[in-house]
Amino acid sequence: MKKLILALLISFASTSVFAGSHSPCGVTSGSINILANEFTTYRIFMDEVKSCAGPDADFNVTHSVDHNKLQVAALSANPAEFSAKLVTNGSITPLMNDGLIRPLDDLVAKYGSNLNDNQKITIDGKIYAVAFMANAQHLWYRESILNDLGIDVPSTYEEVIAAAEKIKAAGVMENPYAGAFKSGWNLGQEFVNMYLGHGGEFFKSGSAQPNVNNEKGVAALNVIKKLTELSNPDFLTQDTNAVKEEWESGNVALMHVWNSGAASLLDDEGDQNIKADTRLAPSPTVGGGSKPATTLWWDGIAIATNTSDENAEASFRALVGAASSTDLANNNPNATVWLIKGYTPGDTAGPVVDAASRGTTPYPSFPHMSLMHGALSTELVEFLQGNESAEKALADVEAAYIAKATEQGFL
Amino acid sequence: MPHRTFIWFILPTALAMILFIGLPIVSSFFQSLHIENEQVLMEVENCDPFGCTTNVRVDVEATEKIEAENPLGRFNGFGTYTDRNHLAFDEIREAWDNKTSIGEFKDIVLNLPFYKALLFTLTFCFAVTPPVIVLGFIVALSVNTLAKNLKGLIVFGTILPMIVTPLIGSLVLFWMIDSQGIIGASIQILFDDPNLSLKASSNLTWITLIIYGIWHNTPFAFVVFYAALQTVPQDPLEAAYIDGATRFERVRFIVIPHLYPVATFIMLICLMDNFRVFEPIIGFSAEGVAQSLSWMIYQDLRNENKMLFGSAGATSMLTILGIAFLLTPVLIRTWKEFKTER
Numbered sequence: 001m002k003k004l005i006l007a008l009l010i011s012f013a014s015t016s017v018f019a020g021s022h023s024p025c026g027v028t029s030g031s032i033n034i035l036a037n038e039f040t041t042y043r044i045f046m047d048e049v050k051s052c053a054g055p056d057a058d059f060n061v062t063h064s065v066d067h068n069k070l071q072v073a074a075l076s077a078n079p080a081e082f083s084a085k086l087v088t089n090g091s092i093t094p095l096m097n098d099g100l101i102r103p104l105d106d107l108v109a110k111y112g113s114n115l116n117d118n119q120k121i122t123i124d125g126k127i128y129a130v131a132f133m134a135n136a137q138h139l140w141y142r143e144s145i146l147n148d149l150g151i152d153v154p155s156t157y158e159e160v161i162a163a164a165e166k167i168k169a170a171g172v173m174e175n176p177y178a179g180a181f182k183s184g185w186n187l188g189q190e191f192v193n194m195y196l197g198h199g200g201e202f203f204k205s206g207s208a209q210p211n212v213n214n215e216k217g218v219a220a221l222n223v224i225k226k227l228t229e230l231s232n233p234d235f236l237t238q239d240t241n242a243v244k245e246e247w248e249s250g251n252v253a254l255m256h257v258w259n260s261g262a263a264s265l266l267d268d269e270g271d272q273n274i275k276a277d278t279r280l281a282p283s284p285t286v287g288g289g290s291k292p293a294t295t296l297w298w299d300g301i302a303i304a305t306n307t308s309d310e311n312a313e314a315s316f317r318a319l320v321g322a323a324s325s326t327d328l329a330n331n332n333p334n335a336t337v338w339l340i341k342g343y344t345p346g347d348t349a350g351p352v353v354d355a356a357s358r359g360t361t362p363y364p365s366f367p368h369m370s371l372m373h374g375a376l377s378t379e380l381v382e383f384l385q386g387n388e389s390a391e392k393a394l395a396d397v398e399a400a401y402i403a404k405a406t407e408q409g410f411l
Numbered sequence: 412m413p414h415r416t417f418i419w420f421i422l423p424t425a426l427a428m429i430l431f432i433g434l435p436i437v438s439s440f441f442q443s444l445h446i447e448n449e450q451v452l453m454e455v456e457n458c459d460p461f462g463c464t465t466n467v468r469v470d471v472e473a474t475e476k477i478e479a480e481n482p483l484g485r486f487n488g489f490g491t492y493t494d495r496n497h498l499a500f501d502e503i504r505e506a507w508d509n510k511t512s513i514g515e516f517k518d519i520v521l522n523l524p525f526y527k528a529l530l531f532t533l534t535f536c537f538a539v540t541p542p543v544i545v546l547g548f549i550v551a552l553s554v555n556t557l558a559k560n561l562k563g564l565i566v567f568g569t570i571l572p573m574i575v576t577p578l579i580g581s582l583v584l585f586w587m588i589d590s591q592g593i594i595g596a597s598i599q600i601l602f603d604d605p606n607l608s609l610k611a612s613s614n615l616t617w618i619t620l621i622i623y624g625i626w627h628n629t630p631f632a633f634v635v636f637y638a639a640l641q642t643v644p645q646d647p648l649e650a651a652y653i654d655g656a657t658r659f660e661r662v663r664f665i666v667i668p669h670l671y672p673v674a675t676f677i678m679l680i681c682l683m684d685n686f687r688v689f690e691p692i693i694g695f696s697a698e699g700v701a702q703s704l705s706w707m708i709y710q711d712l713r714n715e716n717k718m719l720f721g722s723a724g725a726t727s728m729l730t731i732l733g734i735a736f737l738l739t740p741v742l743i744r745t746w747k748e749f750k751t752e753r
Contacts, residue, residue, distance in 0.1 A: 371716075
């Protein structure tokens with residue numbers, strides 16, 4: 001964890017030099033076709049990729065919030081539908097499981113001289129991805145509302161709940177809290193955060209057997225339940241983008257969403273009074289734990305195995321050009337926490353650096369984690385609607401996971 | 412028609428059906444009997460911006476080798492059909508043995524993913540189909556009495572819900588029923604309850620989906636009824652008119668009996684269509700509270716990072732069985748009508 005802070009510090013000192021290496025930008029042969037998630041920071045990154053690729057390049061990018069669902073099928077085809085994919089520590093494992101992304105050592109040696117060492121994602125000694133940003137979910141709050149009611153910035157979820165209850169009781173807002181609780185991946189992620197915050201482990205050590213139906217799981221669910229009771233009643237249909245809209249409409253005083261949300265929440269569009277009142281805070285701890293109840297993420301670039309070497313090289317050049325562009329990072333310092341050399345962190349980097357320094361767990365990268373996340377996505381809804389107990393919901397999660405993991409050959 | 416001519420006549424169709432319907436079903440069935448090969452795991456050291464850790468990953472080479480020897484995966488017989496995510500025989504047996512009341516048993520069964528999806532699918536089917544037939548008939552009757560120069564425009568307007576792609580139609584409605592949307596806000600004012608949200612409770616979501624289903628399917632029934640209305644013989648209608656029959660009586664005793672076979676046809680198509688309800692669930696973001704069998708297949712193929720072909724195949728087979736089961740009474744009825752007509 002300290003490495004991130006160290007890397008950020010080092011990055012202030014270092015300057016960019018292309019020492020005897022090939023310049024990545026200005027691609028003239030091969031076609032570039034990228035699959036990526038959809039949010040503002042990625043748009044900013046892709047603009048840089050496109051300008052690095054140059055006017056002569058055959059350049060295409062597909063932004064989709066469904067990228068996780070598309071990626072395995074799209075990259076399994078031979079030749080693959082996309083030559084490159086923006087991955088995270090969560091979405092890289094299904095691709096690694098099937099060998100769908102290629103080692104990048106030779107390309108990094110040729111074009112990556114301007115990368116920080118900690119950008120190179122190494123698995124079993126080979127580089128499989130190049131990270132360009134770090135991300136985490138953390139607390140956001142409306143300063144004036146907290147000040148008016150004399151509430152301190154919450155540092156634990158118990159305080160978050162108390163603060164939200166106070167805001168509601170004061171009649172300032174009907175639903176003061178918001179989180180991405182949309183049934184599906186988002187809801188699963190909220191449980192992952194809260195369970196890890198309670199110190200939980202998803203699998204029995206050294207095996208793929210599930211391990212969520214325990215006291216920590218029940219405690220995590222109960223906290224989520226309390227939070228949803230203070231959220232918009234439509235919480236099961238709200239993903240991160242919907243939550244951000246709620247925030248920009250002034251309906252919410254406390255929320256737990258991605259740091260990269262700053263790129264759209266703190267831009268010049270929307271109500272500037274709300275923007276001026278928006279503050280970022282570290283992710284809270286929960287249940288007396290010491291680690292914040294959130295997960296650390298890196299976002300990076302990966303190249304498909306099933307694409308021609310020419311396309312792979314073209315795609316890598318354009319992407320790595322952006323992933324080592326100091327200008328990109330320093331022109332958009334608040335878009336996210338860039339891992340790029342020479343980046344001076346902006347005002348909004350604090351909560352991510354704080355999460356890293358307090359030993360927050362990165363999102364688990366077990367090969368069977370995506371099946372667990374899938375089971376969490378669908379089986380927790382009835383508990384949150386008050387139709388079943390926490391124990392029953394967690395038993396359902398384990399049963400659904402076991403059925404899927406058996407079919408996939410993990411159990 | 413002599414049998415020989417008939418066979419030659421039907422052959423191209425039969426071949427196409429075997430090729431494009433029969434074989435894919437056989438292939439899905441075959442796939443549903445298999446599960447993935449065992450995944451070989453190995454410990455590796457991973458390094459990322461947050462430090463280095465020892466982790467497990469799939470040994471791609473070793474797994475690929477097993478895959479090459481056994482490309483279909485491991486044979487699992489009907490194991491996938493009976494597992495928890497499908498028919499869940501073990502879970503049901505256990506629930507039956509340990510039950511304290513029938514209500515509790517029912518709760519446990521309807522909490523299993525397959526039965527939960529089946530319950531919604533059937534509810535949707537039977538709640539949507541009858542109103543669609545009745546409404547479609549009423550709309551067709553009304554449009555039929557309109558002046559000629561108005562008809563074209565009205566017919567176009569009436570079939571609009573069918574022209575709109577289900578996903579787009581449901582998304583538009585999804586935003587309209589939002590608590591800040593025009594319908595959602597109006598309902599809140601109407602019931603004087605600022606917290607009323609159509610998306611928040613499962614009952615209201617089900618009702619929303621069903622109303623959407625009726626809205627979307629009615630034009631189909633309308634179009635078919637409207638076409639059939641043009642074939643109603645005018646003589647008996649005029650005779651009844653002269654005899655002093657009211658409009659209701661003419662519809663009841665002449666039009667309805669004439670359109671009866673058409674209604675059966677519409678019911679058949681509607682039941683079949685509604686049994687595979689899917690798009691509105693995605694459009695209304697209702698996955699949490701309303702799952703259908705088709706949605707389960709989608710979930711297996713898309714929502715997981717890795718595609719669960721066996722599971723999707725098993726659900727597909729069960730869906731086909733379900734449709735066959737549902738349509739049998741209607742088909743028997745059609746067959747009987749067909750025989751009496753001869």
